[in-house]
Amino acid sequence: MSTATAIEIAGLVKRFRREMLRRDYTTWKSLLLRPFKRRTDADYLTVLDGVDLSIEPGRTIAIIGQNGSGKSTLLKILAGIYKADQGTVTVKGRVSSLIELGAGFHPEFSGRENIYLNGTILGLSKKEIAARFDEIVAYSGLGDFIEAPVRTYSSGMYVRLGFAVAVNVDPDVLLVDEVLAVGDEAFAHKCETKLNQFKAAGKTIVLVSHDLISVKKFADEVVWLDGGKVAARGEAAQVIDIYRQGVARREDETGRAQAEARVAELAAARRWGQGEVEITGVRLLDQAGQAHAVFTSGMPMNLEMDYLMRQPVDDLVFGVAINNSAGVLCYGSNTAIDQAELGQAPPQGTVRFAVQRLDLVPGTYTVDVAAHAGDGRAYDYLTQVASLSVRGGPRDEGIWRPPHTWSLRAREDKA
Amino acid sequence: MSITEHLAELARHRALLWALVGRELKGRYRGSLFGFLWTFLNPLMLLGVYALVFSVYFRIDMAHYAVFMFTGLLPWVFFSSSINEGAGAITEGGSLVTKVMFPLQVLPAVKVMANFVNYLLSLPILFAFFLADGVAFTWCIIAFVAVAAVHILFTYSLVLLLSAANVFLRDTKHVVGNLLTLWFFLTPILYPLTQIPEGFRFLVKFNPAAVITLAYHDLFFWGRWPAWGPLAGVAGLSLVLLVVAVVVFEHYKEYFAEKI
Structure with a gap:
């Protein structure tokens, strides 16, 4: 053999x-x-x-x-x-399988009886179980509960007992x-x-x-x-990395497909405005101009919105807001606040909001976009028009990642 | 897998078989008020009703009728409960079928053996009835071992086949439950053989349950040796049935887990 x-x-x-x-x-x-x-x-x-x-x-x-x-x-x-x-x-x-813990447990039986029952089902003889019994009980950590019916156990106790028997099959x-x-x-x-x-x-x-x-x-x-x-x-790290990339790619594909369908069928409840200017499309693009729904933290991201002017307006402002999954506004700004020099807007065109470094912590975010007048009156305001996942980068938390470094120095105290 | 392998596997896992029989019997009544007493109460209540209906209302003219009827009723309860519960043994096996590696023929065997143990445990009541009614035993009672062996063989073969069939055809269990009622009345349990008109009596020969019931009547009630010929016939039939059941069961058992 x-x-x-x-x-x-x-x-x-x-x-x-x-x-x-x-x-x-x-x-x-x-x-x-x-x-x-x-x-x-x-x-x-x-x-x-x-x-x-x-x-x-x-x-x-x-x-x-x-x-x-x-x-x-x-x-x-x-x-x-x-x-x-x-x-x-x-x-x-x-072979011992930890696929189902506590197979054949009878709820009315005590832990002790169930150890014998479950052990027999897993292929141990009565003698083998008796020899390992104390070890199994000690390992399960059930103490005096071992004499109580299994139906009185919490789900954690149940699993612990099942695990204790299964790993003692050797x-x-x-x-x-x-x-x-x-x-x-x-x-x-x-x-x-x-x-x-x-x-x-x-x-x-x-x-x-x-x-x-x-x-x-x-x-x-x-x-x-x-x-x-x-x-x-x-090797573990390598395959996990390939797997993560594969999953992200797939998620990105479905995310993009959803985003395309989104603007058109956006419910009235999440869209309002007078309609002088209409936003007809929103895209999240990478550096190469490829549309994505998943971005890597720290990489550039471009948000583009197409607009159509139905009536000529002269004080047109475009805005963008990014919210995290808890609904917290992570960043919001518009062309007026940023004093962007866009010149006179043509009747239709595309506005680009370019982020040089997307320093969001990993998570899922939604994007709001708007076209409004200088006094804040909305021409077209769309909430949750796109969703974006941020992956990679360090596993930090919060809503903001400032550019930062850590350092350490010794303290020169009195001797 | 041949029959011998099938049975050898069952024998190899007898510790498991008995552990599960114990679980079945103890679990059945644990937490109930009368507990294990139900094992005796169930057939007693059946007996009470049947005795009332058939010896008082219908007036079957027979000495020691209640004892006679009880003799046939107890093995029938063993047989019909085994079939009723056994047909669903695989489909109701739950995680034992779908989540662990397990010699699956143990499950139907457990139903048969649990009910057989129940039968054995109710025999003392039968003996008490015999004593109370003044019916004497003879040495022929030792034939019980042989008759019970044939009875178990027949029951197990049938249960094995039905438990496999029920995985693929879920109404098997219900069909069987209904047929059992008909079968009960066609078997001379509530009436002695002499109640059947001569012209119809040959029909009994084609009913294995009748042959077995008559054998129990012989060795307990009539105190004589059972008719070995018909009994050997049932044993032969059971063996053929077992071969068929094992072939079917072993052929399909690999698909049980995914079809439940």
Whole structure:
């Protein structure tokens, strides 16, 4: 037997029947009415589309990806719960899955009884459970509650007990699905310690998580699963970066599509004014003139608005405001305040508000634009006309990032 | 997977099987006022009503009618509850089916065994009835082991098949529930075989439940050996059914998780 790999996946394809996903079951009635209904490709949803992956023993692999990318399905196939439609999957050694904690727990039973029940379900013998019982109870931190019915437990206690049993199964391969996200701070630390113990003991761990920080912390290697295919695999920081860029790109595409449709159908409630001047379009552009909905903190951004003068006006002022997701105005200004020298405005044209450095902290923002008279009377005022996401940069907080530096010097106190 | 492998896997997981049977039995009545007493109260109430209706209202002319009827009623309760609960064993298995790796035939087996243990636990009441009514036992009672074995085999085969069918055809459970009522009245439980006109009596031979009921009557009530021939026939039929059930179950079990 070769010991080169702990997990070997080749050409894995998994499809689900759509009617099953819709919970539209076959019944004796539908079977009698349409006994020979042919299934076409449209009846299937391909969740995993040709996955090849081999994992050496002792490695910790994290699988990341957006919702619906097939991560959990892959994990369930590794656990032997789902069957592959095509391709082969080989897992060597005893597998324990932290996919469902406390499987088979009976609410009326005490913690003690449920440890035995759950342990048996996970494949431990009575003797093995008895030998680990004290350790399990100590690890769960339940104390006297171990004799109380599980229905009286808080959800955190329930999860802790389930986790305590599952990690005591002593597996060769551990499959973890998002469980690190449950429980309180102290429990999260316990989970971390346990995972590190597993790593140190040379176990193979496959981790599915959206928490990229813990992924970075634990994983030797990261696999990005996108649309049922392996989009990238490699060193954690690198793959996470590629993944983030990919997600941002996609978000940007949908954001732009929405922005185009926006101005035209803006509800009257969020738009007012006399209408002498009408704003007909708003765009957020990068340096190269490409429209985006996602910008990198610290990079330039240009806001452009198209206008159309329906009646000649001579005191035309254009304004812009940026609000954060809490509705706090982060910045607002207009051509009059800034004393911008624009000259006489032609009947139609485009105004550009150019930001040299977009020093907003990461987050989601909305943009208001306006065309109004010198006395503040609105010709056309549009609120939340565009939304913009700011990514990257340091993880600072607040509404304002002033240009700043830190320094330190010793204090020359009296001796 | 062959039948022997299927059964071997079941045997290998007997600790799990019994743990879940315990959960089923203890869980059923925990938190209720009478607790485990319900195990006895349920058949007693059934018995009371049937005894009233059939020996007082309908006036079935038979000595020790209540005891006779009870003898057949208890195994029927075992059989029908197993089928009723067992048909949904996979679909109601929840996270045991969808979230953990699990020998799935344990789930229908748990329903059968839990109900069988219930049956065994209600036998003392039956014996009490026998004593109270002055009906004597004979040594033939040891045939119980053989009859019960055939009964379990038949029930498990049927439950296994139905539990798999119910995953794909969700109304199986309801269809079965209705058919069981009809089956009950076609089985000589409430009436002795002699009540059936001669011309119709051959029909009973085609009813496995009737053969088994008659065997229980023989070894408990009549104090004689059961008719081994028909019983062997039912055992043979059950084996064929088991082969079919195992083939179907094993063929489709990989899809259970995603279809629930």
